[in-house]
Amino acid sequence: MVIIDILTHPITQIVIIVVIAMIAHRFSSRIISTLIHRIMLRHDFETVADREKQERTVAGIFRATAAVLIWLIAAGAIMSVLKFNLGQVAAGAGFFGIIIGLGAQATIRDYLAGIFILLEGQYRVGDIVSLNGGGVSEETSGVVEDISLRITKLRDLDGTIHIIRNGEASIITNRTFKYSSVVIDVGVAYDSDIDLVEKVMNRVGLDMLKDEELAKVIQEPIHFFRVDAFGESAVIIKTLGKVAPAKQWDIGGEYRRRLLYAFRQEGIDITVPRMIIQQTEKVHQKSK
Template sequence: MIFQSFFNNPITLIILIIGGAIILHHVIGLIIAGIVQRAIRPHGLEKQADSNKRKDTLSNVFSATARLAIWLVAIGAVFGALRFDLSAVATGAGFLGIVIGLGAQATIRDYLAGIAILIENQYRVGDIVTLSGGTTGLGTSGLVEEISLRITKLRDLDGTLNIVRNGEASVITNRTYQYSSVVLDVGVAYDSDIDAVEKVMNSVGKAMQKDEAFEKRINEPIAFLRVDQFAASSIIVKAVGTVEPAAQWEIAGEYRRRLLKAFAKEGIEISLPQVVVHQK
């Protein structure tokens, strides 16, 4: 009798429901993270860092979805404990749902696109991407800070947070997927010894790969590729290399710094625009 009266008390039931929802809210994230950790393994060319990004992204999205479901069920249970008649509300909500549904096509598209992003592993939290499309067709670039089923949050170099609806991104450019490339164009004077230029560029690239600060982040050292074009006042040579995701900008900057010093030491001139004046 005591237990029956205890559980028949609406206030008691509401406290239990809310308390249980709070506990599940905190526990479900750990449960989902554990499941994802066991389910996701690196495959093919995917490295451990890429696998970890995917795990974090899936854990965050699934946890947020599960927590939303928990609170929706809890709210329904609270109404049930209060013996609130939901039939009249459901009737009105049905009509309202039809009206809202007519204007919710874009939202549905966003959710479907979000599901595709996760299933196809198009990008993860921590990637640097450009999302293009929508009404303007212009691209929005930045570091992926958060992915949900409806939106993606990108932080650009200026610190601005851009929020992009998933359904608006028709073209996705991921600059940090599996590996990144360093591609450099260097202009040298026309009287330069190209063989010497190639030797110096390759030497700088190999030295960087042996440097403890960079050796774990350089997959293939930056090396001379070809004479790319004859410009107005210089010969343009191209160098390429592969590095760990998102390391291309730092490594390219350090390579340029070292190359400038090496060229100066070997007497190789980096050409500047020149104007020839003829006097009559």
């Protein structure tokens, strides 16, 4: 009898509901992660990194959705144990219901945008993106740390986390979708041998493939592309290359380091803007 009384006590029932919800939350997360992993293995992706990004993104959204559903059911069960009359509460909250309804429009828009982001693969967890919208004049850039159906979390270079509602992201720039390009402009002196410059640039790009670690992320070596412009004090040469997503800065920096050394070896000058100041003397003659 005592055991029955304890089990039927509201506090005990609430504790049981919370424990069951926690267990369901944990098991649902594991099941979702396993299922998404198996599904992604059946699909073809250009790189393993692309598959892992998509897997983390989809699994994260489904885990969050499952968690919301589980705890909503748990909350309803707890209110039932406490004998809340939801009908009376809803009837007495007519004014607040209108306010909530107006806010729900924006929330629904966020959820719909999140669904399209997921289905169209606009960006994934781990991508480096720039988002603009919601009345913000400047774009927000950073690494995508988390995506839910309602919000996207970006972490910028300073470590600041930006939380952006999906419905407000009107302009999306993904800098790491499938591959990234390395674009480097180099200014050389006007008296430089352009054929030699091209040869050295291409050689440096090809030599980087001899490094096993670099070769893993270089899809197309950095190479001479064209004479891009005539500057005030230099001929501007544009180079291009293709690398794995988010590796353009590392590879670009290593290419610049090697190119600087190679140019010095070949006697090619990399020019920078200079200001030349000429001083003239005025000779004043005394009239006699």
